[in-house]
Amino acid sequence: xxxxxxxxxxxxxxxxxTGPMAISGxxxxxxxxxxxxxxxxxxxxDKKDINGETDKLTDCYKKSGPVFxxxxxxxxxxxxxxxxxxxxxxxxxxxxxxxxxxxxSPTFNLHPFENKFDSPVKxxxxxxxxxxxxxxxxxxxxILKRNPRPLEWEGLRNIADTGYLYGFDFSRRALNIRKKYIxxxxxxxxxxxGKRGCINFSLxxxxxxxxxxxxxxxxxxxxxxxxxxxxxxxxMGLMGRYSGNIMxxxxxxxxxxxxRSVRYIIYILSQKGLENISYRYVTExxxxxxxxxxxxxxxxxxxVKNILGKI
Numbered sequence: 001x002x003x004x005x006x007x008x009x010x011x012x013x014x015x016x017x018t019g020p021m022a023i024s025g026x027x028x029x030x031x032x033x034x035x036x037x038x039x040x041x042x043x044x045x046d047k048k049d050i051n052g053e054t055d056k057l058t059d060c061y062k063k064s065g066p067v068f069x070x071x072x073x074x075x076x077x078x079x080x081x082x083x084x085x086x087x088x089x090x091x092x093x094x095x096x097x098x099x100x101x102x103x104x105s106p107t108f109n110l111h112p113f114e115n116k117f118d119s120p121v122k123x124x125x126x127x128x129x130x131x132x133x134x135x136x137x138x139x140x141x142x143i144l145k146r147n148p149r150p151l152e153w154e155g156l157r158n159i160a161d162t163g164y165l166y167g168f169d170f171s172r173r174a175l176n177i178r179k180k181y182i183x184x185x186x187x188x189x190x191x192x193x194g195k196r197g198c199i200n201f202s203l204x205x206x207x208x209x210x211x212x213x214x215x216x217x218x219x220x221x222x223x224x225x226x227x228x229x230x231x232x233x234x235x236m237g238l239m240g241r242y243s244g245n246i247m248x249x250x251x252x253x254x255x256x257x258x259x260r261s262v263r264y265i266i267y268i269l270s271q272k273g274l275e276n277i278s279y280r281y282v283t284e285x286x287x288x289x290x291x292x293x294x295x296x297x298x299x300x301x302x303x304v305k306n307i308l309g310k311i
Contacts, residue, residue, distance in 0.1 A: 028103040040218040077238035092194040100228040108241040109249040115167040139171040
């Protein structure tokens with residue numbers, strides 16, 4: 001399908017090359033940001049305005065001075081290392097914050113957001129609360145800007161239907177719900193909200209006011225997305241969840257991630273001087289560990305260690 005589009009002379013093509021990826025295979029960052037920008041520009045701006053909007057985005061990002069994130073990165077990582085939990089509080093940016101926090105789970109092998117129908121309920125390191133929503137239904141509407149449309153198919157009950165979706169309660173009730181299984185002294189609140197052309201960040205005693213000027217909703221969310229991607233990636237770095245730019249803690253839950261894990265293992269082994277290890281041999285060793293590993297360990301590092309021990 002891609003080839004047909006590329007070769008079709010009647011279709012205008014735009015080069016969306018992102019350059020080297022900060023974290024190998026992590027499409028949650030560069031690739032998804034590009035997609036968000038292109039779709040947003042197509043929907044909200046005339047073709048002649050797009051260059052001006054991209055220049056505005058570049059300038060706004062540079063002026064944001066991402067170095068201010070250092071204090072927030074260190075604080076959040078320290079909280080997790082000390083078995084504490086965070087709730088992200090927002091009124092203005094629920095979708096942008098949700099997409100960043102949920103993507104941490106498969107990328108860095110973290111326990112995903114808990115659902116009230118889980119038994120037992122095991123809390124994730126972070127959660128999100130849309131503070132101006134009174135219940136789960138209104139929170140999801142605030143996130144999507146419409147009512148959700150889950151899959152009501154037979155065989156997907158309690159997996160992808162409406163009832164299960166609303167079990168992820170991101171409304172202000174989440175504050176009290178989390179206190180049922182997390183001590184209040186272990187809960188910390190990271191507020192990210194917009195007001196009068198500024199984005200205000202607040203985590204415990206760490207605060208920052210980011211002047212966005214008259215950028216518009218799309219540019220504002222794009223800049224925030226990039227800042228949050230930097231933030232969460234470096235938080236995970238301080239927790240040792242990748243090595244170099246290799247996602248050594250990736251959770252191989254589907255064929256794509258299994259393939260990625262195998263290729264990472266082969267790469268790491270080659271860096272250790274072990275060349276010509278076959279893809280099949282590594283895959284067999286990976287599957288031997290799939291049923292035994294936990295979220296508290298890196299399956300990639302474990303398989304590398306096992307293979308080195310065998311050879």
